[in-house]
Amino acid sequence: MLDSMIAYFDSIPSSHRALIMAGGITFFWLIEGAVPLFRFRYQKWSHAGLNLFFTLTTIVINFAFATVIVRASDWVVASGFGILPWLGISSGWAMFLVGLLALDLVGAYLIHLIEHKIKVMWKFHMVHHADTHVDTTTANRHHPGESVFRAIFTLIGVVLCGAPMWLVMVYQSISVVLSQFNHANISLPASVDRAISYLIVSPNMHKIHHHYMRPQTDSNYGNIFSIWDRLFGTYQDMNVSEIRYGLDVLSDETDGNMSFQLGIPFNKSIKTDE
Numbered sequence: 001m002l003d004s005m006i007a008y009f010d011s012i013p014s015s016h017r018a019l020i021m022a023g024g025i026t027f028f029w030l031i032e033g034a035v036p037l038f039r040f041r042y043q044k045w046s047h048a049g050l051n052l053f054f055t056l057t058t059i060v061i062n063f064a065f066a067t068v069i070v071r072a073s074d075w076v077v078a079s080g081f082g083i084l085p086w087l088g089i090s091s092g093w094a095m096f097l098v099g100l101l102a103l104d105l106v107g108a109y110l111i112h113l114i115e116h117k118i119k120v121m122w123k124f125h126m127v128h129h130a131d132t133h134v135d136t137t138t139a140n141r142h143h144p145g146e147s148v149f150r151a152i153f154t155l156i157g158v159v160l161c162g163a164p165m166w167l168v169m170v171y172q173s174i175s176v177v178l179s180q181f182n183h184a185n186i187s188l189p190a191s192v193d194r195a196i197s198y199l200i201v202s203p204n205m206h207k208i209h210h211h212y213m214r215p216q217t218d219s220n221y222g223n224i225f226s227i228w229d230r231l232f233g234t235y236q237d238m239n240v241s242e243i244r245y246g247l248d249v250l251s252d253e254t255d256g257n258m259s260f261q262l263g264i265p266f267n268k269s270i271k272t273d274e
Helices: 002-010 014-034 044-079 092-117 119-129 136-140 144-161 165-183 190-197 203-209 227-231 258-266
Strands: none
Touching: 002 092, 002 165, 014 136, 014 165, 044 136, 044 144, 044 165, 044 258, 092 119, 092 144, 092 165, 092 227, 119 144, 119 258, 136 165, 144 165, 165 203, 190 203
């Protein structure tokens, strides 16, 4: 099974990666309609249009970094650089699990934490938090500048991990689907959501991160694994019925204005905190 997965992801076509992303959005979009967490009164297609625009810019930037990431992966594998070779892990499920953990820590949790701590980066990340109707399309609602930050940290993660390219492709595929899942406006039984949250980031756990005020906004940074928030003390809990999306420093009416959203990082009138 593992060998087949490695062979597939080592040479996965770009069209298949696109299908994974589109398939995830379509699947969770349908589930949202059946069992929504919040019954939003909004134009779902109009809302999705802006978020899918940012998804497209994210895809373009990721493709721009793809060659660099491939070459970095080839170099670390050839030179034996990184956590995996230093630990003597060169194959098998141990490589899969340890590598996935390391890539998620650096490429998702760490960059997310930093974006909330450095004001210049936070201004770019505000675009993601500005969405007042969080659903599965919010997953890749990233300002192009933030997409660059995240691509750079993916590159750093690949180098520090010593990850072969098949592992990078597995990580990115799981990451995009899990992000669509934990942003999806779906209602799971509370016991199921909580049980899931001890291993991976569940929808309720991540929705707390999208609450409009601190300290909840500055918590629950994980994307795939929830252990990082619990380990580093950034985990928060609250009743999901009390969640209000958006940011306390932005007007809710601006969340669908593309020109305003693109200009947030350069708008000096927008405060970085309240």
